[in-house]
Amino acid sequence: MNEAPTVIGMMSVVLSSGGSFEMAVRDVSENGPVLMRTLFNDITMDADCREEPYIKENINRMLVTLPAEAAPFRRSMSLMMAASESLDLNERRSMMRDAESIVLKGLKEIGDAYSSSLSSPCTLIFGLGIMLPMILISILPMLNLGGQFAVKALDSNVITMVILVFIPAVVASMIVFMRRKNPFIISESSMSDITYLLPMLLTIPLFMIFERNGVEKADSIAYSCVVSGVLSSMVMMRKINSESKRRRDEALLMDAMFELGNRLSMGDNFDIALISSFSARKDMAHITEKMKRELVLCRGDVASAIRTVLNPISRFMSDSYCDVFNASNKDIRDAGRLATSIAHQLQDQDSVRKDIGNRLKSMLDMMTGTASVFAPLILAMSVVMLGPISEIAGEVFFDDISTVLSIYLMELTALIAVLSSNLTCESGIVNMEMRFTTMASISLAVFMLCSRISL
Secondary structure: OOOHHHHHHHHHHHHHOOOOHHHHHHHHHHHOOHHHHHHHHHHHHHHHOOOOOOHHHHHHHHHHHOOHHHHHHHHHHHHHHHHHHOOOHHHHHHHHHHHHHHHHHHHHHHHHHHHHOOHHHHHHHHHHHHHHHHHHHHHHHHHHOOHHHOOOOOOHHHHHHHHHHHHHHHHHHHHHHHHHHOOOOOOOOOHHHHHHHHHHHHHHHHHHHHHHOOOOHHHHHHHHHHHHHHHHHHHHHHHHHHHHHHHHHHHHHHHHHHHHHHHHHOOOOHHHHHHHHHHOOHHHHHHHHHHHHHHHHOOOOHHHHHHHHHOOOOHHHHHHHHHHHHHHOOOHHHHHHHHHHHHHHHHHHHHHHHHHHHHHHHHHHHHHHHHHHHHHHHHHHHHHHHHHHHHHHOOOOOOOHHHHHHHHHHHHHHHHHHHHHHHOOOOOHHHHHHHHHHHHHHHHHHHHHHOOOOO
């Protein structure tokens, strides 16, 4: 369902430009999003191998096998097939608009259902990540003072295992569960991106240096992790900024599609309309200059010039502009209507996904705040309160509690980095790494500063 609006949009473009339903299916099988491309490729392979020569029959068979959650996509595809058979142009466009509306509404409903289902898992993670370690630390003196509350089996070693192993394992299982339920995950990562975490390896030698110079073990962990985390963030900043710039350029290309449609509808030549729609926005000056240069060098192959300039920004937008160019070779004004239709499709999809993102933002902010500030703050206060109780009792209940909690905070921030990256549907490795290094540095700094308070 996450890919369905894109698929319906691609098919609408083909049908709007005079193509057949079979051409629309083949376009998705070659250029569509990953999961749908696989489904549609199987359909075209069956047709090409004459196992089932009729594309529509293959589509109907595929739609029947989809789960109940894909009902909006089934209805949309039925409308697209009906639209391809209609001879009335207005009726065809009306059917395609209805198909786009149905699939977007279905995506929104799935997003609402997913965001509503996050309350219980996130509350459980919040309780386990903060409250359980705090409770264990708080009741430790009571358990060791004897009397009716004494529990000999629950000593500092058991608590260490619970904090460093049991809690992270449960949180990790909850994150896996939430990830599997997320319909908007897009995994487009390269394992080579793990190299951005190489500066974190400095944590070990830095820890040894600080400890040999008389710094306490917990503080040595905090200092070394903060330094290596900041270095890792600095290394990744260029990659993050590059991706942010690419997304801004992609959004500008979507906006420029409206202007291109208006100019083509007024009868402008495609080359002139393209450059004019780009140059109308100051933020697109760098794209405009590249496009002007490529149009001069392409020797009439405008589609090649478009792909050369726009593919590094967005392959989908590059294909959309090429579709408008191909339509302009037949009829300029029809190409203008096609460009306007594509622009409206993209705007509607972007609006739905932004609405879903805003609904998930509250969960994201809570998780980020929990790992970065609330968890280290509350755990540091628990350590501070344990000090006076130990002095009154004349016994050290947990000698390495600060060290254990420092390690635990690193584990917690790593888990929350994966979770928050999944909630924003940006599951790239660099995104996770950036969140981890930032949150870990802040969390350990807060824990170190707050644990120095004396009561």
